[in-house]
Amino acid sequence: MEDEEEDEEMSDSSSPPIPYSQKPAPEGSCTTDGFCQAGKDLRLVSLCTEQIEIPAGFLLVGAKSPNLPEHILVCAVDKRFLPDDHGKNALLGFSGNCIGCGERGFRYFTEFSNHINLKLTTQPKKQKHLKYYLVRSSQGVLSKGPLICWKG
Secondary structure, three states: OHHHHHHHOOOOOOOOOOOOOOOOOOOOOOOOOOEOOOOOEOEHHHHOOOOOOOOOOEEEEEEEOOOOOOOEEEEEEEHHHOOOOOOOOOOOOOOEEOOOOOOOOEOOHHHHHHHOOOOOOOOOHHHOOEEEEEEEOOOOOEEEEEEOOOOO
């Protein structure tokens, strides 16, 4: 009985972190790193010259995948859930769309990270795996911009 109680109580900060495990992708889904579950390429290197439609209020940001350290994955995220330049004023929660297949309305970062095959080893707290704002040059090329300033 004592062991069961310890497992349930996760608030003890002295205990080692429990590795985060994601649900497996639905049967028939693409599980290739750099692609969403619909099989669409999300890597910045592949999308840098594409014209990407994003809804008003959303920004293109780049996520870093532990399995693809040399690549940035392109994501569309509601800017209300991203911090300002001082790492503050981000609403709690998440709202994002897949720019690969166009699926919209992801309300949880865990669900979104599963969809884009962002294979995380830790609980994705406050979507801090979103690392960069993406910017388009005067020539129309999308590239890595400033770091997203997550605080706390």
